[in-house]
Amino acid sequence: xxxxxxxxxxxxxxxxxxxxxxxxxxxxxxxxxxxxxxxxxxxxxxxxxxxxxxxxxxxxxxxxxxxxxxxxxxxxxxxxxxxxxxxxxxxxxxxxxxxxxxxxxxxxxxxxxxxxxxxxxxxxxxxxxxxxxxxxxxxxxxxxxxxxxxxxxxxxxxxxxxxxxxxxxxxxxxxxxxxxxxxxxxxxxxxxxxxxxxxxxxxxxxxxxxxxxxxxxxxxxxxxxxxxxxxxxxxxxxxxxxxxxxxxxxxxxxxxxxxxxxxxxxxxxxxxxxxxxxxxxxxxxxxxxxxxxxxxxxxxxxxxxxxxxxxxxxxxxxxxxxxxxxxxxxxxxxxxxxxxxxxxxxxxxxxxxxxxxxxxxx
Numbered sequence: 001x002x003x004x005x006x007x008x009x010x011x012x013x014x015x016x017x018x019x020x021x022x023x024x025x026x027x028x029x030x031x032x033x034x035x036x037x038x039x040x041x042x043x044x045x046x047x048x049x050x051x052x053x054x055x056x057x058x059x060x061x062x063x064x065x066x067x068x069x070x071x072x073x074x075x076x077x078x079x080x081x082x083x084x085x086x087x088x089x090x091x092x093x094x095x096x097x098x099x100x101x102x103x104x105x106x107x108x109x110x111x112x113x114x115x116x117x118x119x120x121x122x123x124x125x126x127x128x129x130x131x132x133x134x135x136x137x138x139x140x141x142x143x144x145x146x147x148x149x150x151x152x153x154x155x156x157x158x159x160x161x162x163x164x165x166x167x168x169x170x171x172x173x174x175x176x177x178x179x180x181x182x183x184x185x186x187x188x189x190x191x192x193x194x195x196x197x198x199x200x201x202x203x204x205x206x207x208x209x210x211x212x213x214x215x216x217x218x219x220x221x222x223x224x225x226x227x228x229x230x231x232x233x234x235x236x237x238x239x240x241x242x243x244x245x246x247x248x249x250x251x252x253x254x255x256x257x258x259x260x261x262x263x264x265x266x267x268x269x270x271x272x273x274x275x276x277x278x279x280x281x282x283x284x285x286x287x288x289x290x291x292x293x294x295x296x297x298x299x300x301x302x303x304x305x306x307x308x309x310x311x312x313x314x315x316x317x318x319x320x321x322x323x324x325x326x327x328x329x330x331x332x333x334x335x336x337x338x339x340x341x342x343x344x345x346x347x348x349x350x351x352x353x354x355x356x357x358x359x360x361x362x
Contacts, residue, residue, distance in 0.1 A: 018022025061333040063301035065315060069292060073319050075352065078337075081286065086212045087117050089179055089337055091124035091212045094133060097178050101206065105178045108202070110168050110195070112137035113146025115161075120158050122152075133175050136162040138171065139338045168195055173202035187214040187269040197281045200342060209280060209340040215273045215359075216290065216334030220266040221259035223361065226331045230254055233291070233318055241303040254294065273336065273360045280340035282348040287333035288361045293324040327352065332361045 009271075075084055083089040109118050115137045122135060140144050145163045152161045165336045169191040180199045189195050199209050219221050222230055234242070236256040242251050257263040276282075294300055295318055304311040325331040333354070348355060 001063045028263065039154055054126050056177060061298075062276045063296065063298065063304070064306045065301045065304035065311065066296040068306035068312065069296050069319060070316055072316075074288065076287070077288065080351070081284070081349070086183065086337065087120045088124065089212065090117075090183065090210055091121045091128070093181075093208060093339055094125060094179050095123070095128055095130050097208060098130050098132060101178060104134070106134055106136075106176070107138040107179040107181060108138060108173075108177045109162075110138055110171070110180065110182045110199075112139045112142040112148065112183075113185075113186060114144070114151070115139075115163075116151060118161070119147070119151050119155055119157060122157050123155065134160060134162060136164055136177075138164045138166050140165070140167045149197055170239060171195065171198050173198055175202075175205065176204050178201045178207050179199070179203075180207065182209075182211045182213060184213055186211060186272050187220075187266050188264040190264065192271055192275055193270050194276070195293065197273055200279055203342065205342055207341070208283065209338075210341070211276075211336070211338050214266060214269045214334055215270060215336050216266075216269055216293075216332070218266055218268060218270050219260035219332075220293075221258055222247050222290075223331070226325075227254075227256060228293055229321065229325065229331070230294060232316075233295070233321075236314070241300065242303065243303070245302050246299045270361065273356060274362055276338070276340060277356055277360060280342065281344035281346040282338060282340055283346055284337070284339040284349045285354070285356045285359075286337040286351055287335065287354050287356075289322065289335045289353075290324070290331050290333055292318050326354065333359050 065229075078089070083092050094105060094107055095217055112118055118135050118137055122133075125133060137145060137148055139148075142165050145165055149158070149161075149163055152158050159272070168185065168189055180202055186192070186195075203209055214220065221227075231254050239250075239252075242254075243249070244251055244255075244257075247257065260267045292315070295304065295315060306312065306314065322331075326333055336359070338356070350356075
């Protein structure tokens, strides 16, 4: 019931001043935490998520055109800061914590899923001579944690892992951690305020909160200023490219689909950065992407052939426009890599002038 009311109210809420929207979202989603009158709706969404991910063994598959775009543009950008891809980013931060603290490092991964990324990170750390670490994988879906346990076992890495079946919307850390990592999990969280409070407690004065996540509009919708540009590019596409592979429908005009209407996909994505700004200081912040997303994702990306000159040229043009509008501030990024800590006085390393505050749509 609450999800239907939410869908009806959204057009009205969008007309409110930004600060009113922030406070209203906090009140609304606080009511979706377990243990109150909205528990039925919350538990229903949880069951949807658990059912989905129980049968989904591969959750990170992306079309070939995504890899063309990321290798040509995103990887070189990341390499300016000493890493090449997200798992490399996480491993680098754990490595730095191990060097700074000079002891065994405790890491927890929030919403670890089937733990394939965490196993990859552990292998990178060992290759770099870092062996004094333990990674706790926390997830609500037991079947995925079991797959993670099996994967770590096959790789001979079980001594470096622990597994915790828990809901990050009501997680209360029982111990401190040197690194709390969240890899594409924050945009599934309804109780962001509570989770950020828990992370703040968990990292203490010397720990770090490391995240790679989606920070665009809730439900992975486009904001109006971005939607207009996406639709301009959309008109150039052949009809065959306008078929939504995931939703199995043709879209003569690009249709903005709210992924948060069922389950938790993108449920509070737009609140992640503003709330993080209120709670943490940023050691590092790299933001990117917006217009490019629908053309390289799972819905429409499969139509683009990375070996086709016309397709590559189109993606190159979208990326160039994306970067231009992001740098001007006309649109805001939908992705971030960030290293945060309690101390708000720290200097932030960024790409050009794209600071957390510049990139937040407040």
